[in-house]
Structure formats: structure tokens, C-alpha cells
Amino acid sequence: ILVAACPCALVISVPLAFFAGIGAASKKGILIKGGKFIERLAVCDTAAFDKTGTVTDGSLKIDRIYTANGFSESELLAAAKTAELTSSHPIAKAICAATDLSTDDGEYNEIAGEGVIFSGKRRIVCGSKRLLEDMGIDLKNLADCQVLVAIDGILAGGFTFTDNMRSDAADVIRKLTALGIKNITLLTGDNEKNALAAAKSGNIENVYFNLLPEDKVTHVTRLKDGSSGVIFVGDGINDAPALVTADVGMAIGAGTDIAMESADVVLMRDSLATVCDAIRLSKATLRNI
Numbered sequence: 001i002l003v004a005a006c007p008c009a010l011v012i013s014v015p016l017a018f019f020a021g022i023g024a025a026s027k028k029g030i031l032i033k034g035g036k037f038i039e040r041l042a043v044c045d046t047a048a049f050d051k052t053g054t055v056t057d058g059s060l061k062i063d064r065i066y067t068a069n070g071f072s073e074s075e076l077l078a079a080a081k082t083a084e085l086t087s088s089h090p091i092a093k094a095i096c097a098a099t100d101l102s103t104d105d106g107e108y109n110e111i112a113g114e115g116v117i118f119s120g121k122r123r124i125v126c127g128s129k130r131l132l133e134d135m136g137i138d139l140k141n142l143a144d145c146q147v148l149v150a151i152d153g154i155l156a157g158g159f160t161f162t163d164n165m166r167s168d169a170a171d172v173i174r175k176l177t178a179l180g181i182k183n184i185t186l187l188t189g190d191n192e193k194n195a196l197a198a199a200k201s202g203n204i205e206n207v208y209f210n211l212l213p214e215d216k217v218t219h220v221t222r223l224k225d226g227s228s229g230v231i232f233v234g235d236g237i238n239d240a241p242a243l244v245t246a247d248v249g250m251a252i253g254a255g256t257d258i259a260m261e262s263a264d265v266v267l268m269r270d271s272l273a274t275v276c277d278a279i280r281l282s283k284a285t286l287r288n289i
Contacts, residue, residue, distance in 0.1 A: 014289055021285030029253070029269035030278045037264040040248050041282035044229035047181045047275075048220055048242070051188035051198050052090050053235040054252055055272065056163040060094035066142050067157040076157040077101060080149050083108070083118040083126035088256050089236065091147055092116075094161055095126075113189055113212040113238045115147070125150045128189075146191055163194075169202040172272040179279050181231075185223065187216045189238060216242040233275055235259055250275060 018035035025032050032038060049055050065073050077095070082103040084092035087110055106120020115127010125132060126149045132139060137150045145158025166172075173184055185206040186199045195209035208219055216232075220242050223230045232239070232246035240262040243249030251263035253270055260266050267274040 017285055017289045020288070021281055025278060025281050028274060028277050028281070029267065029271075030274050030281070031266040031268060032278070032282075033264050033266075037248055038282045038285050040229055041231070041265070041279055042286045044227075044231050044247060044279070045180055046183040046185075046223050046227040046229065047176060047231040047233065048185045048187050048216075048223060048246070049204070049232075050216075050234035050236065050239050050242075051186055051190055051195060052163060054233055055166060055169045055186065055198055055202050055204075057166050058090045058163065058235070060090045060161045060163045062094055062098050063160045063162045065157065065159055066145060068140055068142060068155045071151070071156040073157075074099075074101060075151075076149055078103065079122070079124045079151050079156060080126050080147070080159070082106075082120070083116045083124045083149070086110070087116055089238075090163075091161060095147070095159070113214075123152050144191070146194075165198060165201045166272055168271070168273055172276060173203050175273075175276045176279070179276060179283075181279075183223065183227065185219070187211055187219050187232075187242070213238045213241045217245045220245045231275075231279075233272075250278070 018038060021038050022032050052058060067073055067076055077099040078101040080095045081099055081101060084095045085103055086108050104120045106118050109117045114131040118124040125135060129143055129148060132148050132150055137155055139155060142148060142158040146160050148158040149156045176184060184204055186204045187208050188195045189211050190209055192209050195207050199207035220230055220232055229247040231248045231250060232242045233250045234243055235252040237256045237258050240258050243259060243262040248265060249263040250265040250267060251259040253266055253268040265278055
């Protein structure tokens, strides 16, 4: 005699608990793309953050403009805007917002983490020190600029930028520690000065700067060794590889489409506090299960 029984209450209870957890998260503006990410979030003990647009508010503004080789500020701004017109990077938005000068038509080649090469009537390179050096352009005394511009192979000038820390960044870092996140790291493509200032303001001990997208992946992979799970929080196109590499990738809702597509959790509200809410809800869901 074969007797088969289905303990319905047990079979239904686990997926129902996940469903309730995902539903409760959605009410707080947190989109969790599956129950397995709730399980992972509940046990993570390490978190890594992007800087611009994540721990800062992303509202970059040009701080100083430097010209070179006889180019005027208006020529520099027009060229930079021409190159950055189609980019969604916060730096590109800051440059385009700084001038209403007209732009040229041509082709754009955006290199993730490096900058943009524009080909039209003029060849404009707008991006990092590394990009211009690789193209053999003499940077003179402007190597410390966050963004440099070359026109037809000649350095035209550069820019430095300022951005503001999110008002709740330090409080969120403190709450994450209370939730069992023991290791918190800042990973950014920005320069040393801005990175260290942001880390100090947010009370983040570990900080790495001047990183390309693949460098962020390397650091996230290293953080996974010896940890119970790594959360990466970012918002930009440069963060997509790291979001995929982390055990749980979390994208700020105000970020790029590719970041939200790559992430396991999307924070629909433009607030870091929802990172803590997501972890808290995940732990509560597993307790119920």
C-alpha cells in the first residue's frame, strides 16, 4: 500500500512568506526581483557603494575651468558639450547644463569609465587623464583635472567638479553597521581628493578611487572572499558590471536604465535609507519562514 500526502500548509507557507516580503518591500519603493535575493540580502555582511549619484546626490556642478593652448572658455565648453551631449553620466549633464552654446553634428563613441570620442568637423576627446594619455596628448599642467578636453589632438583645457553628500549618508552607514554589515567600502572612478572627502563625510573607512568599471568588479570579487555575501549599491552605466558581480546588486531608482536592468534590487525612491529597509525586510521575511 502506497500512501502519499501533501502537507499543504508547509508547501504554501514558504512561497507565501516570500510573496509577502516582496509585497511589503514594494510598498516602501523597493523592487526585489525574486525570493532568492531576499535570502541573500538577509545574510550579507559586506557592502560596497559607488560615490557619484549614490552616496552623493549626483547634482554635479563645474567648480573650475582651465584652458590651454590658446583656447577660450567658450570654445572649451562648446567642445565639451558637443562630445558629452548624448551621455547620461552626471559629469556630462553638468557640462551640458553649464552652457547654451550650440554643438556640432557627428558620431559619438562613449568608452565606459573613460570618456567620449566625438568625430565630426573636429575630433573631440572629452574624458579622463588616462584616456587622453593613451591617445598621446600632452596634458601640460592640467593632469589633476577630473575631465580633460582635446580638440584635433591638442589639449584645450579641463574641468573640476563639486557634488554634495546625501544628507542621510552617514546615518545610513551607521544603521548598516547595526544591521550586521561589518565591512563597508567606497568604490569610485573619481579622483583621490573627492573620494577621500566623501568617505570621511560618510564615515566610510575603506575607499578606492580612479577605478574603471572592471576595477570595481575586481574589488567586489575580492570582497566576496571570506564574506557571507556582498551588496553593491550603484546608479550609473559604469556600475552595471559590479552590480552583476555582487551577490546582491542594488540600483538607485534615479540611475540609468542599464543599472536598473542589471540590479537584483531597485530602490525606486532616490534615497539611501531604503538600503537599510531592504535588509531589514529580508531578515524579517526569513524569520517568518
